[in-house]
Amino acid sequence: MGDRDAEFTAYVVQRRPQLYRLAFLLCSDAHRAEDIVQVALAKLYGAWDRASRMDGIDAYTRRIVVNSHLDDTRRPWRRERTKEVEQLDGPAAVPLGIEETDALWSALRGLPEGQRRVVVLRHYWGLSVEETARDLGISTGTVKSQSSLAIHHLRRVLDPAPSAGERR
Structure with missing residues (x-):
C-alpha cells in the first residue's frame, strides 16, 4: 500500500x-448514514492529495x-421517511431513558432539514457559528436564525407544559 493510501486509511480509521x-x-437512519459516509469517503479519497494538505481537513x-446527505435527500426514492430510530454506535454523553431518547429523535426528525443540519x-x-456557516455554505445570520427557530421548536415539543412565568 502506498503512502497516500496508508494516510487515507489512517484518517478514515480515526474519523469514521x-x-x-x-x-x-x-x-435518522443507520443504513442511509452508512451509505452517506461511504459516498463521502469515496469523494474524499478522490480529492485526498489536495485535502490531506489542508489545515481544516x-x-x-x-x-x-x-x-452527500443533501444529494441523497434529492433522490426520489429517498423521500420516504422511516418510523424507526436506531441507536448510535456509542453511548450518549448523558445517558437518557428510552422515552427521552425516543422523544428527542422524534423532535429532531420533526425539524426541517436546514434546521436539523444547523442543530x-x-x-x-x-462547532462555532462561523464553522457551521462555512460547512453548510450559508451565512452566519442564517445559522443563528435556524438555530433559534430549531431550539424554540425543540423546547416546545420536548417540554409542552409552560413554566410558571411563561405565556402561550
Missing part, C-alpha cells in the same frame, strides 16, 4: 465513527458528508 454519527444525526470532510453541527458537534 464521528462521520457516521454526523450522517446518522442528519438522516475535518471541516472539509464534514462538508462532504453534509453535501447537529452547532449543538452536537459543538
Whole structure:
C-alpha cells in the first residue's frame, strides 16, 4: 500500500465513527448514514492529495458528508421517511431513558432539514457559528436564525407544559 493510501486509511480509521454519527444525526437512519459516509469517503479519497494538505481537513470532510446527505435527500426514492430510530454506535454523553431518547429523535426528525443540519453541527458537534456557516455554505445570520427557530421548536415539543412565568 502506498503512502497516500496508508494516510487515507489512517484518517478514515480515526474519523469514521464521528462521520457516521454526523450522517446518522442528519438522516435518522443507520443504513442511509452508512451509505452517506461511504459516498463521502469515496469523494474524499478522490480529492485526498489536495485535502490531506489542508489545515481544516475535518471541516472539509464534514462538508462532504453534509453535501452527500443533501444529494441523497434529492433522490426520489429517498423521500420516504422511516418510523424507526436506531441507536448510535456509542453511548450518549448523558445517558437518557428510552422515552427521552425516543422523544428527542422524534423532535429532531420533526425539524426541517436546514434546521436539523444547523442543530447537529452547532449543538452536537459543538462547532462555532462561523464553522457551521462555512460547512453548510450559508451565512452566519442564517445559522443563528435556524438555530433559534430549531431550539424554540425543540423546547416546545420536548417540554409542552409552560413554566410558571411563561405565556402561550
